[in-house]
Amino acid sequence: MKAASKNNRNLISQFLVTLFSFGVFIYFGFHLMHGDRGYFALRGVNQKLAVAKEKHGHLLAEREVLENRVKLLRPGSLDPDMLDERVRVVLGFVDPDERVLIEE
Numbered sequence: 001m002k003a004a005s006k007n008n009r010n011l012i013s014q015f016l017v018t019l020f021s022f023g024v025f026i027y028f029g030f031h032l033m034h035g036d037r038g039y040f041a042l043r044g045v046n047q048k049l050a051v052a053k054e055k056h057g058h059l060l061a062e063r064e065v066l067e068n069r070v071k072l073l074r075p076g077s078l079d080p081d082m083l084d085e086r087v088r089v090v091l092g093f094v095d096p097d098e099r100v101l102i103e104e
Contacts, residue, residue: 033039072079088094
């Protein structure tokens with residue numbers, strides 16, 4: 001009878017160790033996928049990074065356009081057409097037979 005009791009205890013302890021190990025595996029597996037630094041969080045960060053890179057590219061292109069416009073207004077390389085355009089926009093001077101198209 002003592003041998004059967006000891007055998008049952010071993011069986012129960014093996015079951016509990018297996019159950020605990022499985023629980024730890026499930027816990028870490030869940031957090032590997034859904035945790036703050038898990039797979040789905042990484043995908044979200046990568047998507048945000050792609051959007052930020054695209055926005056950065058657009059901003060760089062816009063900056064180049066603005067730098068070129070400023071360069072045309074500098075005293076050393078003053079472009080008469082650019083000066084005329086800025087005067088008309090800022091002061092509102094227009095001849096009666098002209099049409100003004102303002103690009104923004």
